[in-house]
Amino acid sequence: MPHLDTIKNNFYEAQNVLEDFISDEKNWGDMEAAGKLFVTAIRNGNKIISCGNGGSMCDAMHFAEELTGRFRENRPALPAFALSDAAHITCVTNDFGFEHIFSRSITALGSAGDVLLAISTSGNSANVIHAAKAAKTKGILVVALTGKDGGLLGGMADVVLSAPQSQYSDRVQEIHIKIIHSLVQYIELSLNVNNEN
Numbered sequence: 767m768p769h770l771d772t773i774k775n776n777f778y779e780a781q782n783v784l785e786d787f788i789s790d791e792k793n794w795g796d797m798e799a800a801g802k803l804f805v806t807a808i809r810n811g812n813k814i815i816s817c818g819n820g821g822s823m824c825d826a827m828h829f830a831e832e833l834t835g836r837f838r839e840n841r842p843a844l845p846a847f848a849l850s851d852a853a854h855i856t857c858v859t860n861d862f863g864f865e866h867i868f869s870r871s872i873t874a875l876g877s878a879g880d881v882l883l884a885i886s887t888s889g890n891s892a893n894v895i896h897a898a899k900a901a902k903t904k905g906i907l908v909v910a911l912t913g914k915d916g917g918l919l920g921g922m923a924d925v926v927l928s929a930p931q932s933q934y935s936d937r938v939q940e941i942h943i944k945i946i947h948s949l950v951q952y953i954e955l956s957l958n959v960n961n962e963n
Contacts, residue, residue, distance in 0.1 A: 783937045784944070786930035793927070797945065800909045800925045801952035807881045807907075808957065813845035815876060815906070817868040817897050818885030821939050823850055825911075825946060826885055832950045841959040849897070868897035878905030885942065886910070887935040889917020889928075898922045911945060913938035 787793055804814055814833065816826035826848040833846035849871045858867045872882065882901040886894040889912040898908045898919060910916065910923035913935070920926045929941035954960055 779932070779937060780940050783930050783932050783941060787941055790930075796925055796927050797948060797952070800927055801949055801956065803881050803907050803909060803925060804949065804953050805956040807879060808844055808953070810879055812877060812879040812881070813847070814881050814883060815847060815849065815872065815901075816883040816885065817849040817871075817894060818911075819891055819893065821935070822885040822887060822891075822894075822911075822942070823848070825939065825942055826850065826883065828943070829883060829946045829950065832946070833953070837947070837950045837954060839960045841954065844953065844957075844959070865892040865896050868893050869900035872897055872900040872904065872906065876901060876904045876906050880904075880906045882906050882908045884908055884910050884919060884923065885912070886917065886919050887913045887929075887938040887942075889914060889919040891919070895919055895922065911942055913941075 807814060814830070816829050817823070818826040827850050830846040830848040833844040835843070849868045851871075854871060855867045858870050862870065876882070882897060884894050884898050889910065895918050898910070899922070901908050902922070908923045910919045910926045912919055912926065913929040914931055916926050916928050920928065927945050929938040932938060
């Protein structure tokens with residue numbers, strides 16, 4: 767197969783990026799800080815909101831469904847939702863512009879004490895940045911899941927989880943899904959909820 771070396775190289779690149787993430791001790795402190803924000807919100811009767819574009823929207827939805835559904839074991843549903851309503855997105859895009867699709871939902875549905883997981887591989891997605899701004903206005907804490915140098919989003923967040931520098935966003939997204947699964951597990955362990963049959 768003439769393209770097999772290219773395909774194999776994807777796995778080597780992914781391995782190197784993962785090893786870079788693992789070897790940076792700051793990432794573990796940031797993971798714990800993010801996890802604690804989510805746990806505190808749930809304990810206080812608040813909720814987790816998530817948003818992103820394209821593959822990052824899929825990750826935002828994945829994070830929310832792991833919390834409202836199940837991760838590895840049965841447990842009570844946890845309060846989370848992703849900003850992914852197609853009717854809302856098309857309405858707001860048509861009437862106000864695409865950069866406001868998330869911020870309008872946060873203004874309508876967010877409450878002080880909630881936590882927003884804002885996902886952008888570049889850290890510069892205008893609609894995710896507007897979401898973070900709206901969150902701050904409402905007293906909602908922001909966890910940024912990003913890549914590269916964190917972009918503008920990184921400078922606005924309470925906690926930044928950033929994948930190591932890589933040329934393409936798919937490498938960043940591969941780290942993001944590992945972070946998402948790890949955060950779900952951290953939340954479950956901290957809340958001690960894995961006891962429902």
